[in-house]
Amino acid sequence: MSVSRYTARLTIMALMLALPLCGCAATMVASPAEAEVPARHSISEFRDQDFAVVADPWEGFNRSMYRFNFYLDTYLLLPVVKSYEFVTPTFLQARVSSFYNNLGEVRNLTNSMFQLKGKESATTLGRFVTNSTVGLGGLFDPATSFGLARHDQDFGKTLGYWGTGSGPYLMLPFFGPSSLRDTGGLAVDSGINYAIYTAIDPFGHTGNSFAINTGIMTLEGIDARHQQSFRYYESGYPFEYYMVRFIYHEKREIESGRPLPVE
Numbered sequence: 001m002s003v004s005r006y007t008a009r010l011t012i013m014a015l016m017l018a019l020p021l022c023g024c025a026a027t028m029v030a031s032p033a034e035a036e037v038p039a040r041h042s043i044s045e046f047r048d049q050d051f052a053v054v055a056d057p058w059e060g061f062n063r064s065m066y067r068f069n070f071y072l073d074t075y076l077l078l079p080v081v082k083s084y085e086f087v088t089p090t091f092l093q094a095r096v097s098s099f100y101n102n103l104g105e106v107r108n109l110t111n112s113m114f115q116l117k118g119k120e121s122a123t124t125l126g127r128f129v130t131n132s133t134v135g136l137g138g139l140f141d142p143a144t145s146f147g148l149a150r151h152d153q154d155f156g157k158t159l160g161y162w163g164t165g166s167g168p169y170l171m172l173p174f175f176g177p178s179s180l181r182d183t184g185g186l187a188v189d190s191g192i193n194y195a196i197y198t199a200i201d202p203f204g205h206t207g208n209s210f211a212i213n214t215g216i217m218t219l220e221g222i223d224a225r226h227q228q229s230f231r232y233y234e235s236g237y238p239f240e241y242y243m244v245r246f247i248y249h250e251k252r253e254i255e256s257g258r259p260l261p262v263e
Contacts, residue, residue: 056169058169115162154182156181156184
């Protein structure tokens with residue numbers, strides 16, 4: 001099978017599966033038990049299919065964490081996000097998202113540099129400088145209109161770019177689907193961001209830096225969930241867990257630049 005045919009097949013499959021997973025179901029289910037429709041077939045019947053070929057030795061833990069994230073979403077995160085969206089004008093929501101997306105350019109820049117992508121690093125640096133100045137501290141995104149495209153990077157992709165395998169699939173609390181490689185990458189990115197922020201310490205002189213930093217981090221978490229349309233157990237698909245696992249794995253492999261199989 002050629003790369004183009006493989007990519008086309010994967011793209012079509014991802015679109016077909018992702019649409020219902022991203023909130024297109026008509027109603028929100030009441031609980032995971034109701035959402036997990038009893039299947040007429042066992043997953044063991046599909047072991048030779050692509051979506052089953054993902055290392056998942058901790059499936060019991062991952063399924064429990066999948067349910068935990070559902071309850072965390074249902075009873076805490078989504079009510080907070082909906083309240084935020086209710087009281088915050090749409091224009092201001094966009095400004096908050098733009099602000100945090102601009103801060104994310106620091107992670108994009110460091111990982112583009114780790115991958116020795118000179119042109120991409122220059123573009124990302126240009127985006128950050130432009131949006132931080134002309135864009136009023138990142139509240140607006142003039143860089144995109146100037147032709148400076150965003151390149152989303154993280155240390156998990158960097159590890160994959162240099163040939164590190166994804167390792168076992170792992171479902172994280174709050175963050176959702178991940179892998180052993182990407183979890184390590186998340187820790188490295190968080191450490192780098194923390195080191196940079198601590199070195200700058202923009203609110204250290206205020207005497208209330210802890211309260212301010214806590215507020216900034218809380219709003220960042222709310223905005224992150226606000227920007228993510230995925231809802232657990234909303235697809236009504238009996239094999240939702242496996243589909244989410246497959247789509248995440250394949251998406252990350254493609255984004256990390258690992259070669260696609262060619263027959």
